[in-house]
Amino acid sequence: MDTQISRRLKMLGMILFLLGLLNGFILMQLKNPRMGLAAHLEAVMNGTFLVVCGFIWNELHLSNSLRKILLVILIYGAFSNWIFTLLSAVFGTSQTTPISGAGFTGTTIQENLVTAGLASVGITMLFSLLIIIYGLRGKPEEAKN
Numbered sequence: 707m708d709t710q711i712s713r714r715l716k717m718l719g720m721i722l723f724l725l726g727l728l729n730g731f732i733l734m735q736l737k738n739p740r741m742g743l744a745a746h747l748e749a750v751m752n753g754t755f756l757v758v759c760g761f762i763w764n765e766l767h768l769s770n771s772l773r774k775i776l777l778v779i780l781i782y783g784a785f786s787n788w789i790f791t792l793l794s795a796v797f798g799t800s801q802t803t804p805i806s807g808a809g810f811t812g813t814t815i816q817e818n819l820v821t822a823g824l825a826s827v828g829i830t831m832l833f834s835l836l837i838i839i840y841g842l843r844g845k846p847e848e849a850k851n
Contacts, residue, residue: 711777712763719756722784726750729792740806741795748791752784759838766841776837783830790823 726749729742736742759780768776793799797816800807802824812820 708764708773711773712760715760715763715777715780716757717760718781719753719758719760719784721753722749722756722788723753725788726753729788736795737798738795738807738810741791741798741803741810744803744806745788745792745795749788752787756780756784762838762842766838767844768837768841772837772841776834776841779830779837780834783827783834786823787827787831790820790827793823794820 726746729746729749733739733742733746766773766776791803793816794803794807794812797812797820798807798810799812799817799820800810801812801817802821811817
């Protein structure tokens with residue numbers, strides 16, 4: 707089961723990486739190309755992060771329930787980071803991204819959607835990393851396979 711999850715994380719990471727590369731082709735068609743570039747970079751970096759997580763998955767000392775939680779928030783955080791950053795580029799929002807969004811303003815609904823989305827990403831990615839760091843404690847040979 708853990709080998710399947712490891713492989714799935716690697717596959718999802720490569721899919722997100724590919725989406726990031728494809729995102730790069732449409733930068734100038736977005737309302738805010740600078741945020742489009744940020745979305746491109748988020749997808750490439752988070753795709754790489756998911757691949758790395760796939761490689762370390764079997765090294766983690768975690769209960770099954772904590773592994774399930776980690777898997778869900780990892781996938782949500784990585785893909786949502788790209789999606790909400792891309793939405794910011796499409797809508798031209800700037801409330802939570804004042805530097806990249808300078809000179810742009812979305813509607814109240816658009817701004818609130820992107821703000822809530824990016825806040826949820828920050829929380830899930832923070833917890834993901836804390837769980838991963840916790841799971842990497844102990845000796846390597848004790849890891850669950």
